[in-house]
Amino acid sequence: MKKTTFTLALALLAFAAAPALAQQKVKVKTKTETAGAPAPDVTPADAQTPVAGTGAGQAGAGTIGKTIAVAQYYEGGQEAMYAFIEKELKYPLMARRNRIQGTCIVSFTLNPDGTMSGVKLVKNIGGGCGEEALRVVKLLQFKKPDYPILTSLPVSFKLGAAGANTAQ
Numbered sequence: 001m002k003k004t005t006f007t008l009a010l011a012l013l014a015f016a017a018a019p020a021l022a023q024q025k026v027k028v029k030t031k032t033e034t035a036g037a038p039a040p041d042v043t044p045a046d047a048q049t050p051v052a053g054t055g056a057g058q059a060g061a062g063t064i065g066k067t068i069a070v071a072q073y074y075e076g077g078q079e080a081m082y083a084f085i086e087k088e089l090k091y092p093l094m095a096r097r098n099r100i101q102g103t104c105i106v107s108f109t110l111n112p113d114g115t116m117s118g119v120k121l122v123k124n125i126g127g128g129c130g131e132e133a134l135r136v137v138k139l140l141q142f143k144k145p146d147y148p149i150l151t152s153l154p155v156s157f158k159l160g161a162a163g164a165n166t167a168q
Helices: 002-022 069-073 077-088 093-097 129-139
Strands: 102-110 116-123 149-157
Touching (some): 069 077, 077 129, 102 129, 129 149
Antiparallel strands (some): 102 116, 102 149
């Protein structure tokens, strides 16, 4: 009886100490640090530069961050592609009223004849933004690549000046 009580008390103490141990910061040395060189800076995934997108409703917003591989098959390149998306994009009224902002991601296959197939929404932020992103991406006209390309295209929705890019 005493042995089980002691074991139970020891287990309770271990559980009570676990949160305190979890909050301790531990520094792990890498091979480069032990050789005298400082460790490389690593940024968390949340702090990375956003992928290219449009700023619907925001003047002067263009592409930021990484280049989209399929943009080389668009007449005029990535800047022209995102200028077209920004011009055609109409911010959904429901999303504007609920102040929904973010990035929708549309995936598709660019066929060797320049057409798109398998167009689908990978990430939807709601309020009609996903459907609008699908509509605009389907309007894009690409040049003919040599082989099929499976790609995804981010479309950003940001609230800007009142009345800009609203759905009629």
